[in-house]
Amino acid sequence: MATLYNRIQGRNLDRLAALSDGIFAVAMTLLVLDLHIPTAAQVHSEGDLLLALGALGPQWVAYGMSFLTLGIFWAGQQTQLNHLTEGSRDLTWIHLGFLFTITMMPLSTRLLAEFITYRAALAIYWLNIFVPGAMLYWSWAYATRSELIKDDTPAEIRNSICRRILIAQSLYAAGAVLCFISTWLSIGVIVLVQLNYAIAPRWRRRRER
DSSP states (O other): OHHHHHHHTTOOHHHHHHHHHHHHHHHHHHHHHTOOOOOTTTOSSHHHHHHHHHHTHHHHHHHHHHHHHHHHHHHHHHHHHHTBSOOOHHHHHHHHHHHHHHHTHHHHHHHHHHSTTOHHHHHHHHHHHHHHHHHHHHHHHHHHHTTOBOTTOOHHHHHHHHHHHHHHHHHHHHHHHGGGTOHHHHHHHHHHHHHHHHHHHHHHHHHHO
16 A cells, blocks of 8 residues: 555646745745845934945845846756656655755855855855755656656757756856855856856847847
8 A cells, every 4th residue: 555655646746836836936035035124223314324235235145146046946947847747756755855955045045145255154055056956956867767757858858957957056066166265256156157047048049030
């Protein structure tokens, strides 16, 4: 009976996608709710307000990075789910592990915003990018081995999903290593990588037109 139950568990991809949408929506909302505006006690003039807003720079940088990160991972997961015929018990738990790492994003974002010049804070934030990337790679590799991918999915798409994850994670890792020179340089490179994956396809489409 246990073996039979394990075979029928987690087959519905729609439920998994719905849970994913909810978790990503909450994580994205928590990011903006964690931004703190200046208090009235800090502001007594226009100049004070501008200075206080400028001091919030690290918070806005961390927020922008994390929103991009969540958007990229949400799109990546949905792309995988769209090319699967059905789920399985193991695949469901792989994606639940992936979603667990997503729920940690507001925490690592807040840590980075508070200690943006510390390499340890940036390293923890990078881990919060690396681990979900590794989970997505594991998910696609498992789906490939278990023959859960739709038969009409071209080999080019099958390979491009893994290749995209590997290249992106390599670039993120290179950006993280730059923290030994400057955390701001490291953050700048990571943001550029994110912008490339979020915006570059639109640029390519425009060139094709």
